[in-house]
Amino acid sequence: MNDLAPLDSFAALLTPEGLALLDEVRGTDPAAELAVATRLRRDHPAGLVSAALAQARLRQRAVAKFGTADAERMFFTPNGVEQSTRTSVAAYRAGRFAALGVRSVADLCCGIGGDAIALARAGIRVLAVDRDPLTAAAARANAEALGLADLIEVREADVTEVDTSPYDAVFVDPARRGGGPGGVARWGSPEAFGTGGASVRGGGRVTGGRIFDPEAYSPPLSWAVDTALRAPHAALKIAPGVPHEAVPPQAEAEWISDGGDVKEAVLWFATEPGLVRATLLPGPHTLRGRGLPNPQVRSLGRYLYEPDGAVIRAHLVAEVAADLDGGLIDETIAYVTADEPRPTPYATAYEITDQFPFHVKKLKALLREREVGVLTVKKRGSAVDPEELRRKVLPKPHGRNAATVFLTRVAGAPAMLLGHPARPGEPAA
Helix, strand or coil, X not given: CCCCHHHHHHHHHCCHHXXXXXXXXXXXXXXXXXXXXXHHCCCCCHHHHHHHHHHHHHHHHHHHHHHHHHXXXXXXXXHHHHHCCCHHHHHXXXXXXXXXXXXXXXXXXXXXXXXXXXXXXXXXXXXXXECCHHHHHHHHHHHHHCCCCCCEEEEECCHHHCCCCCCCEEXXXXXXXXXXXXXXXXXXXXXXXCCXXXXXXXXXXXXXXXECCXXXXXXXXXXXXXXXXXXXEEEEEECCCCCHHHCCCXXXXXXEEECXXXXXXXXXXXXXXXXXXXXXXXXXXXXXXCCCCCCCECCCCCEEEEECHHHHHCCCHHHXXXXXXXXXXXXXXXXXXXXXXXXXXXXXXXXXXXXXXXXXXXXXXXXXXXXXXXEEEEECCCCCCHHHHHHHHCCXXXXXXXXXXXXXXXXXXXXXXXXEECCECECCC
């Protein structure tokens, strides 16, 4: 297959025949693809049928990020589905731009156009730039498909050669490389903040044996920061595992989660330099850093609070603990404990009924005694595999009750905490 084949194949999907074929294969069950392909190839070119079915699969995967109404009209590449911003997050960020009075944005490394779409829907004119021909073609097709072509200009170019001076703001979403040339970095969720003994406000982070290096971005973070500093306003989307010391002093750093999953960090320029915040969607709920010292370690109270991942990544556990009048159960574990229930959107609350050293037989006996048939296993600071533990303590689940067990450390010692989500009238989970 020559280099132009993928682009030619994509262009064929935009013809009347291709668009009609996309409508016909919408929602095709993967198990039925072979039969559908065999039937359609009687009347259509085999390559076009394959391209349409591949696009249908990508659209199905994209529903989780873009919703059914948009995903069924948009065009995707495999990387575009994986790397594009979830609509809720892009819309929130576009709203922040609009609130700053921004009316035009240079969207650099635009991908298939997810962020450009959100900006345009916020009434902002967008120059969307990507150097990959197929990706730029998809972004252009998406602007057309969603009726936003008047607000979105798509340009195939090297972002480092684009003049951004005519625009009110710059948005950069660089490719994050890892695992060798051309790879994409993968970042796991931390089991404990400050891995390796760092504090709530610890510095660099090593996750799963990988050291995060912002200069491995394409283009590098240093280039993106220089570009941002020359613009009236700017936002740089970065991986949430970025070391805090890599955040330039001129930037505001915001960590964003959606439905409890940490999605990204954003460096904002010309807003509030030095501010650190965690924003939780839906909502939004925003927790601003107040520069508080690390929380004190205290004895386990009646309630245990599990801070949202964005709060942990932003190193704002101290702010949550202060608002709850609580403390930590261990100096290296991001669990907050308190005696009284207090509502907070920034942490999930559990009532703790039992605390004991790690002991599988004791846990199994307690679960049997309390007729627990559904067990949620959470861990921070423990090497125990949750699924293996669940199999050991609930080999044949049949109880009528549910419980949550935390595998963690309390004041430096391995411990099991048994409880359940806070009930109505107590802090909302």
